Amino acid sequence: MRIGIVNKKNTYQQIELIGTCDDIVIVEEETITKDSFLRLINENLSHELIITELSVIPLRLIQLLPGFKLLVKHNKRLTFIKKDLNQNLTDQEYFDELYRLILFEEQVMQVRTKVGIEKARDEGIIIGRPPIADEQAERIQHLYQYEKKTIREIAETCCVSVGTAYKYATQHSDNRAIDNQECNETVQ
Structure with a gap:
């Protein structure tokens, strides 16, 4: 046709x-x-x-x-x-x-x-997501690991984007692997 x-x-x-x-x-x-x-x-x-x-x-x-x-x-x-x-x-x-x-x-x-x-970068301009305070990163990890909050709940509680909440929630000191299903479920 x-x-x-x-x-x-x-x-x-x-x-x-x-x-x-x-x-x-x-x-x-x-x-x-x-x-x-x-x-x-x-x-x-x-x-x-x-x-x-x-x-x-x-x-x-x-x-x-x-x-x-x-x-x-x-x-x-x-x-x-x-x-x-x-x-x-x-x-x-x-x-x-x-x-x-x-x-x-x-x-x-x-x-x-x-x-x-x-x-x-040469001019000192920082590209990308701005870093958050160590205390806030620890709080995000605590809410995720111990209180079992979803990524969306953490983002709302901590006043950060879902992407930022996900980034810091999944950075674990013990390098615990995150189940893909749990990850997909919490990001939605």
Whole structure:
């Protein structure tokens, strides 16, 4: 089944370019997100997806990554009618080139994030969850180990996040292993 993906602007011209399709999905610029794009791809994985050009999906390249990864995982692709300056590429080559660009953008973002974190640390800025007082950490462990309070109850009692309560409740001096079921039950 051929599914055409068009946006609300110039819908008829886009449908004309795409040609015969079994169904048309209209993407609204105001409502398209990374998640809705991924959902669109996921719902149509078994179909041939045709799009006039990349600008039909008004997202940044990195926002397309989850959808493109899903397509690649299932050995599928988006077929683009207009390929910008690369009209001589096959549909698969064009999709692969876009995917490489998206992966490259992800790598650049990761490097820039690491550099930013290192720079912040060099400037004395503390990254991550702030530490809590030793007395409060001991209280959290006591409530968890001896009073058998849930993580959520401890978080409320000690005025900390659930993540902080979990972190300190599970740091035991005797390195007692925590049963996965108990852990899942208390975090919920």
